[in-house]
Structure formats: C-alpha cells, structure tokens
Amino acid sequence: PLVLGFETSCDETGIGLVRGHTLLSDALATSMAEHERFGGVVPEIASRAHLEAMVPTVHRALADAGAALSDVDAVAVTSGPGLTGALLVGVAAAKAYALALGVPLYGVNHLAAHVAVDELEHGRLAEPSIAMLVSGGHSSILLVPDLSQDVVELGRTIDDAAGEAFDKVARVLDLPFPGGPPIDRAAQEGTASIAFPRGLTGPRDPAYDFSFSGLKTAVARWVEAQQRDGVHVSVPDVAASFQEAVVDVLTAKAVRACRDHGVDHLVIGGGVAANSRLRAVAQERCDAAGIVLRVPSRRLCTDNGAMVAALGSRLVMAGVAPSQPDLGADSSLPIDVVSR
Numbered sequence: 395p396l397v398l399g400f401e402t403s404c405d406e407t408g409i410g411l412v413r414g415h416t417l418l419s420d421a422l423a424t425s426m427a428e429h430e431r432f433g434g435v436v437p438e439i440a441s442r443a444h445l446e447a448m449v450p451t452v453h454r455a456l457a458d459a460g461a462a463l464s465d466v467d468a469v470a471v472t473s474g475p476g477l478t479g480a481l482l483v484g485v486a487a488a489k490a491y492a493l494a495l496g497v498p499l500y501g502v503n504h505l506a507a508h509v510a511v512d513e514l515e516h517g518r519l520a521e522p523s524i525a526m527l528v529s530g531g532h533s534s535i536l537l538v539p540d541l542s543q544d545v546v547e548l549g550r551t552i553d554d555a556a557g558e559a560f561d562k563v564a565r566v567l568d569l570p571f572p573g574g575p576p577i578d579r580a581a582q583e584g585t586a587s588i589a590f591p592r593g594l595t596g597p598r599d600p601a602y603d604f605s606f607s608g609l610k611t612a613v614a615r616w617v618e619a620q621q622r623d624g625v626h627v628s629v630p631d632v633a634a635s636f637q638e639a640v641v642d643v644l645t646a647k648a649v650r651a652c653r654d655h656g657v658d659h660l661v662i663g664g665g666v667a668a669n670s671r672l673r674a675v676a677q678e679r680c681d682a683a684g685i686v687l688r689v690p691s692r693r694l695c696t697d698n699g700a701m702v703a704a705l706g707s708r709l710v711m712a713g714v715a716p717s718q719p720d721l722g723a724d725s726s727l728p729i730d731v732v733s734r
C-alpha cells in the first residue's frame with residue numbers, strides 16, 4: 395500500500411510517503427528557528443507554522459516521490475503524544491485528505507513511529523525485540539512482541555527525558571537549542587574525564603527506569619564551582635563527561651533488558667538515537683552480548699513524516715482496523731497504545 399504520513403507533534407511539519415517498507419519521500423519543514431530564542435518550543439508558534447507549511451509540504455512529498463494524491467491508499471497521522479494545538483493541525487489535515495481521497499485514516503502513536511521507522515532501512519523488525527525510545531520528551535525501554543498492536547513498557551524516566559537533559563545541559567554550557575547536536579559535536583573534541591553520577595544504577599534501583607535530573611544538576615553545580623574558583627571550564631570535557639554518563643546508563647539498561655527477557659534484538663529510536671557516542675557504545679555492548687542492534691540513520695531518528703507513514707503502512711499490512719472519523723489528538727497518549 396502507498397501510505398501518506400503526517401507528523402506535527404512538535405516543531406517539525408513532516409510529510410512522508412511509504413510503500414510497504416520502502417521509503418519514497420520524506421519532506422520536512424521546521425519552525426525551530428522561530429523557537430530558538432525562547433530556549434524551547436512555543437506551542438502557538440508551532441501550530442501556526444504547521445498550518446502554513448502543511449499544503450506545500452504535502453506537495454513536496456508527492457513531487458519527490460513522483461506520486462499523485464490519487465495513488466495514495468491510506469493516510470496515517472500522529473494523534474499523540476505531543477503539543478495539543480500542533481497535533482490538531484496534523485489530525486485535521488490528515489482527516490481532510492483521507493475523506494477527500496476516500497481512503498482509510500490511521501491515528502498512530504508518535505513514539506511507536508520512532509521505532510517503526512527503522513523498518514524502512516533494515517526491514518521487518520524481529521519480534522519480540524527490545525526497543526529503547528530516547529527523545530526530547532520520553533525515555534523508555536519497551537518489550538515489543540508485535541509493534542502493530544502489542545508494546546509493553548518495561549521502564550521509563552522518572553524525571554527528565556534523555557533529550558531534555560541534553561537540552562538543559564547545553565543551556566548551562568551556553569550552547570544552542572536543541573542541545574543534542576552541539577553537545578555531540580563538542581564532546582568529540584573533549585575527554586570524559588569528569589565522573590558525573592549514573593542515576594538509578596544501584597543494586598536496589600529499578601532495572602529499567604532512568605533518572606537524568608540529578609545528572610543535570612550535578613553538571614550545573616560542577617560548572618558553577620569551577621567558575622566560582624576562577625578555573626577555566628572546558629566545554630568539550632564537560633560535554634563528553636555528561637554524554638558518557640547518559641550513554642553508559644542507557645546502553646547498560648537496554649542490554650540488561652535484552653538479557654533478562656531472552657531477546658537478542660535491540661532497536662533504538664528517537665532524537666537521542668542520533669547521538670554518535672550512543673550509537674558507538676550501543677554497538678560495542680551489543681556485539682559483546684550477542685545482540686543484533688538496529689538504529690535508524692540520523693535523519694530518521696528525529697521527528698519526520700516517514701516514520702508515521704512507516705507505522706501506518708505496517709498497520710495496513712497487519713490488517714489493523716483504521717481510526718474512526720472523529721479521531722482527535724491526545725497530548726499524553728500512552729506509549730502502549732500503538733494506534734487508535
């Protein structure tokens with residue numbers, strides 16, 4: 395089936411076209427430049443930008459794929475989680491296209507889509523797999539018996555998401571927002587010489603939960619103390635040390651989840667999966683543990699429309715029932731609701 399996917403949960407207007415597990419096009423517009431000076435995404439600005447970008451981005455996706463609207467067999471849209479106003483723009487647009495084309499509509503979970511996108515590059519996911527979702531708003535370890543309908547959350551962050559920690563630490567270091575990419579770059583010039591805490595890694599701590607707010611505070615305190623003493627702060631060393639702490643915990647817990655559940659396939663998705671150190675350490679530890687690791691290419695880790703089309707296409711092929719015409723947006727859609 396040819397599936398047209400709509401993603402508007404945050405600042406990216408993403409429109410993707412997928413046939414089966416094949417990526418045909420992935421058109422992206424972002425309002426990030428308008429949010430940057432606020433140090434975070436401003437919901438009203440994001441919603442308005444989605445409205446303006448919607449139709450041109452759909453046309454670009456079609457043109458890039460060499461497809462016509464009349465070729466589309468199904469429409470998929472992120473119905474949550476995310477910013478309500480932003481989600482509503484995508485849901486309204488997707489409904490309009492589905493209705494006009496007379497094709498089924500699938501309201502899908504943004505977080506499951508971050509995992510499903512991997513199938514565009516590496517083929518069908520092994521099931522069960524362990525999935526680690528690490529993004530701007532979420533950090534979870536999932537057991538995935540069937541990505542079309544059965545996702546079990548084994549653990550999650552009890553405070554900040556991994557991406558949120560990158561964004562907050564970047565602010566401490568005077569690096570731009572979003573903080574993941576500049577920290578990743580700075581860290582390549584530095585050494586992970588500072589011992590920052592690894593949250594929830596004690597013997598009695600929950601095995602698959604994360605905590606990153608203590609780490610963020612520790613970094614801020616360390617930088618303040620250096621500055622107070624008039625000691626030069628090496629941004630690359632702080633970035634590398636912080637990043638190492640995050641990556642160490644994420645990869646250790648993901649590998650442990652595989653081992654505990656007898657699963658030998660791990661997939662990592664979400665914006666933080668673009669992190670070069672996370673990708674390298676995950677590969678090392680998976681190799682050592684005999685686990686097959688799958689990570690989407692960088693561009694597909696952060697928000698895009700192809701991931702939504704990828705999950706929609708999978709649902710069509712699995713025979714999952716489409717959404718009702720009154721589909722709405724759910725800003726806090728639970729991670730185990732794949733479609734609705």
Ligand code: ATP
Nearest residue numbers: 529530531532557572573574578665666668669697
């Ligand atoms: P969610 O998916 O939870 O709704 P989101 O859609 O806003 O949140 P994504 O687009 O998946 O999040 O990811 C954005 C996050 O990824 C930001 O926090 C950003 O700093 C982080 N990120 C992007 N690139 C990197 C990188 N190279 N290293 C670390 N973090 C990164």
Ligand code: MG
Nearest residue numbers: 404405406697
């Ligand atoms: Mg974004």
Ligand code: FE
Nearest residue numbers: 529665696697
């Ligand atoms: Fe996302």
